[in-house]
Amino acid sequence: MMAVVSRHISVLGREAVDFLAPRAGGTYVDATFGAGGYSRLILDVAGTRVIGIDRDRRAILGGFDLVDRSDGRLTLVEDRFSELAEICAARGIDAADGVVMDVGVSSMQLDQSERGFSFRHNGPLDMRMGQGGPTAADVVAKASETDLASIIYVFGEERHSRGVARAIVAARKETPITTTQALADIVAKVVRAKPNEIHPATRTFQALRIFVNEELDELHLALAAAERVLKPGGRLVVVSFHSLEDRIVKSFFAERGKAAGGSRHLPEVALAAPSLRILTKRPVTPDEAEVAANPRARSAKLRAAERTAAAVHKPVASASWPRLSDVMRGG
Known part of the structure; x- marks a missing residue:
């Protein structure tokens, strides 16, 4: 042993x-x-x-x-x-x-501010688990308002997704959104948290992380x-x-x-x-x-x-949610 x-x-x-x-x-x-x-x-x-x-x-x-x-x-x-x-x-x-x-x-990933997973530690808006592919900042900069709302609603189950998406699009016209703090501040102006509830940006950050990493x-x-x-x-x-x-x-x-x-x-x-x-x-x-x-x-x-000893079952198609490749090519 x-x-x-x-x-x-x-x-x-x-x-x-x-x-x-x-x-x-x-x-x-x-x-x-x-x-x-x-x-x-x-x-x-x-x-x-x-x-x-x-x-x-x-x-x-x-x-x-x-x-x-x-x-x-x-x-x-x-x-x-x-x-x-x-x-x-x-x-x-x-x-x-x-x-x-x-x-x-x-x-470990949440605690590394330079990875950009958490709004509790200011850092670059990255969120990638691996080395390649678009970052969360890339998605926030490129995705349409409709796509952003869909991403935040589907993967974050955020009921204020349309308002958050609208606020992100308005903010990025003024200056690029490149840090976790910047995004969290934008979301907090739309989603109002009551005492003892989760941080207003929790669901949006979850959605972007899930989306970026597929x-x-x-x-x-x-x-x-x-x-x-x-x-x-x-x-x-x-x-x-x-x-x-x-x-x-x-x-x-x-x-x-x-x-x-x-x-x-x-x-x-x-x-x-x-x-x-x-x-x-x-x-x-x-x-x-x-x-x-x-x-x-x-x-x-x-x-x-x-x-069991039975044969592998036929694959079942995954849900038709937003896909990274579609959103990043503007499709």
Whole structure:
């Protein structure tokens, strides 16, 4: 067993790994490596092998010490977690014993002002988890008022989205919006928060972050990739932090957890057998002690399922929400 002292405890980390149930000699995918909380716990089981994926180069660089201590059992890959099946195949892994995902922005990213994820720390309006692609400042500068309103409403569930979009367009005519503080101030003039409520800019920042990183499309693709790569009996464990993510996970599990395919008009067509057996009838949530220690954990929900021997289900199209490529080319 590899004895290491964890410098980071993932939200619902112990519960997630308990559901993952790593066994000696098994191969696992930590699809959102972050600070390596899940990987450390998995590697504590003798002989396990972990493929750690993260699109954030800083997370990969920060994990090199764990790679050194893992005696070759941990491999880190800088990439999107939607590519996990291809990443495994490129490393000779035909089937994995488990996949774990911690969806959304990490505490480390939120705390780095230069990344521009949080209105609580003034910095450049960036919000990218990876190295390439448009920044949040690019989106704010380029998107039409209609697109901005749609982005903020769909991904932030902000009921004042039209007013916020109108204010952004008016402000950018005067001067470019390039910092988190500038954007937060614009939003705060439209969205009035009552005492003890979330900051007025919370939903707008969430929306832009999800949009810039294409997080919901990535989640759809990553779940389908996990279904393909898991061997029968392999486990899929997902921790999400807001309702949009959890809705996607819940829907995916429900679709794969029941027979699919056939038609009442074509009774001779056999239904596809369930490809997942759901392990969590209701989502697992943090206890009071964890929330007290880490307030960001309060909205976390864990769902888990086990791969059956059935064939992979036909892909289900993701929702028709605003797409980064369309908005940035003005389409």
